[in-house]
Amino acid sequence: MTAILSIKDLRKSYADGFEALKGVSLDIREGEILALLGPNGAGKTTLISTICGITTPTSGTVTVGGHDIQSEYRAARSMIGLVPQEIALEPFEKVWNTVRFSRGLFGHRMDNAKIEQILRKLSLWDKRKNAIKELSGGMKRRVLIAKALAHEPRILFLDEPTAGVDVELRKDMWEIVEELKQSGVTIILTTHYIEEAEAIADRVGVINKGELLLVQDKDRLMAQMGQKQIEVMLTKPVTAIPKSLSQHNLELGEGGESLVYTYDTQAERTGITKLLNDVAEAGLVLRDVRTRQSSLEEIFVTLVSGDAT
Amino acid sequence: MNWTAIAAIYRFEMARFFRTLAQSFLSPVLSTSLYFVVFGTAIGSRIQEIEGVSYGAFIVPGLIMLSVVMLSISNASFGIYFPKFLGTIYELLSAPINFFEIVIGYVGAAATKALFVGLVILGTATFFVDIRIEHPFAMAAFLILSCLSFSLLGFIVGIWASNFEQMSLIPQLVVTPLIFLGGTFYSVSMLLPVWQTITLFNPVVYLISGFRWSFYGLADVPIALSLLAIAGFTGICLAVIWWIFKTGWRIRS
Numbered sequence: 048m049t050a051i052l053s054i055k056d057l058r059k060s061y062a063d064g065f066e067a068l069k070g071v072s073l074d075i076r077e078g079e080i081l082a083l084l085g086p087n088g089a090g091k092t093t094l095i096s097t098i099c100g101i102t103t104p105t106s107g108t109v110t111v112g113g114h115d116i117q118s119e120y121r122a123a124r125s126m127i128g129l130v131p132q133e134i135a136l137e138p139f140e141k142v143w144n145t146v147r148f149s150r151g152l153f154g155h156r157m158d159n160a161k162i163e164q165i166l167r168k169l170s171l172w173d174k175r176k177n178a179i180k181e182l183s184g185g186m187k188r189r190v191l192i193a194k195a196l197a198h199e200p201r202i203l204f205l206d207e208p209t210a211g212v213d214v215e216l217r218k219d220m221w222e223i224v225e226e227l228k229q230s231g232v233t234i235i236l237t238t239h240y241i242e243e244a245e246a247i248a249d250r251v252g253v254i255n256k257g258e259l260l261l262v263q264d265k266d267r268l269m270a271q272m273g274q275k276q277i278e279v280m281l282t283k284p285v286t287a288i289p290k291s292l293s294q295h296n297l298e299l300g301e302g303g304e305s306l307v308y309t310y311d312t313q314a315e316r317t318g319i320t321k322l323l324n325d326v327a328e329a330g331l332v333l334r335d336v337r338t339r340q341s342s343l344e345e346i347f348v349t350l351v352s353g354d355a356t
Numbered sequence: 357m358n359w360t361a362i363a364a365i366y367r368f369e370m371a372r373f374f375r376t377l378a379q380s381f382l383s384p385v386l387s388t389s390l391y392f393v394v395f396g397t398a399i400g401s402r403i404q405e406i407e408g409v410s411y412g413a414f415i416v417p418g419l420i421m422l423s424v425v426m427l428s429i430s431n432a433s434f435g436i437y438f439p440k441f442l443g444t445i446y447e448l449l450s451a452p453i454n455f456f457e458i459v460i461g462y463v464g465a466a467a468t469k470a471l472f473v474g475l476v477i478l479g480t481a482t483f484f485v486d487i488r489i490e491h492p493f494a495m496a497a498f499l500i501l502s503c504l505s506f507s508l509l510g511f512i513v514g515i516w517a518s519n520f521e522q523m524s525l526i527p528q529l530v531v532t533p534l535i536f537l538g539g540t541f542y543s544v545s546m547l548l549p550v551w552q553t554i555t556l557f558n559p560v561v562y563l564i565s566g567f568r569w570s571f572y573g574l575a576d577v578p579i580a581l582s583l584l585a586i587a588g589f590t591g592i593c594l595a596v597i598w599w600i601f602k603t604g605w606r607i608r609s
Contacts, residue, residue, distance in 0.1 A: 099446075099449075099450040100449055100450050101446055101449045101450055101608065102608065103604060103608055120452065121358070121452040121453075122452070123452075124450060124451060124452040125452045127450065129446065129447075129450050131443070131446050133443050135442055135443030135444045135446060135447075136442070136444065137438075137442060137444060138442075139372075139375070144368070144371065147364075148364055148367075148368045149447060150364075151360055151361060151363065151364025151367070151368075152361050152364045152365065152447060152448070152451045152453070153361070153451050153452060154358045154360045154361050154451075154452055154453075155360065156360060194447070
């Protein structure tokens, strides 16, 4: 697949010396969904803002469909739609008018049929005459997407599209993203939810402290990130792991009060059932069971320290 | 030039104006009527005529300029500040348009609104006093240039301001005193000689004088100087906007 967006050694430094981007290089393939994972302040929004023209890069190049974002900004920006992280809309404006404005702003002539199509796709058609302030938070996010799609972009940036939204709305948003992909739009979304990347992305990039740590196919990364632990709390502490449980590769918890089992969530068999049976057969009585998944921050630490492959 | 984008900005800004058309229309009518009642009646009864023009008619050009200048600044500053305040400016910055096109859209809309109000005031004034316009083309040129130049200033204020307080700082603390002391309600020749000299440092004097000349042929300063002043002021505003465009000051990080 050809790269529709190509970023080479992109750097962004501010006057106070802070380096928000430290030489990011990335090729994004046409038609894919790329999720950029990273904690707050990692540089995700700066990266998107720089590509979209909101922030001026210190050095490096970005081309969109072969057009440089600085010297050929008109052609480059015409191909891009941006959905910002914050809900930024004029409260008194009507849905129809604000989407129509976005289309015009990107130099496209008015096309009522096109705007109707976009509003219907995003379930906003019935709300077209409503003022933005009358809409729910979820509907406002849809309006932001409609505005970004109004000029029929080939690349859509979604900056934290599900930050602060409830589970149902999040799934709605994932469906919208999938539909957009089906219509041929390349999508780059930022998130700090691993589940989000897992649910919709083709590839995942991990960014931290302005550096792109890795970009991998989602399946491969998820296998790597999918480590989970189960901690079996015992009613009576043990001094050592019973021999009959040696095959489970357990670790002894603090004070011998628990057994810690690490497993792969992506594996066909996690081995939990057998472990619990074996624990019971070994004569150990359970007091509680806790599960724990590696946080993104822990995964970052692993990546930075070079332990990950 | 991306004329479609300019038209989109212009239409969007004008839509805001038309949403509050009654307010936009009634407010200047009411305030002009009040000026006539208060200034025209109270002061006009003491000052019958200034160089052959009734006092009521004499203050009309100044009253128009007062509203036009204030509205141009507030319309344009609000127009660009509001997207900054709401965060919707991201859309302007990521669109395939340059800063100059953004300026044309916002300043064009702000100037149109101010021009509309100026004409409403002129129309209202005809109900109170007899007005004659000796140089209609010059009057139109002065009016349009004033709308444009002070809209440019308003745009700069809107870019500069980082809160609503700052938005009103320049119009209230700088422009309003300059207008009131710029010969809106009196002729410079009525002042003591020392104040006449000091007044000439007020740029608004040139604007109001030129505009009044287009009505009645009366001017406190030579008309060429008035034209030069308004052209110079427009040039300065354009230069500042060009600098903002080059540096991305207060817009692009």
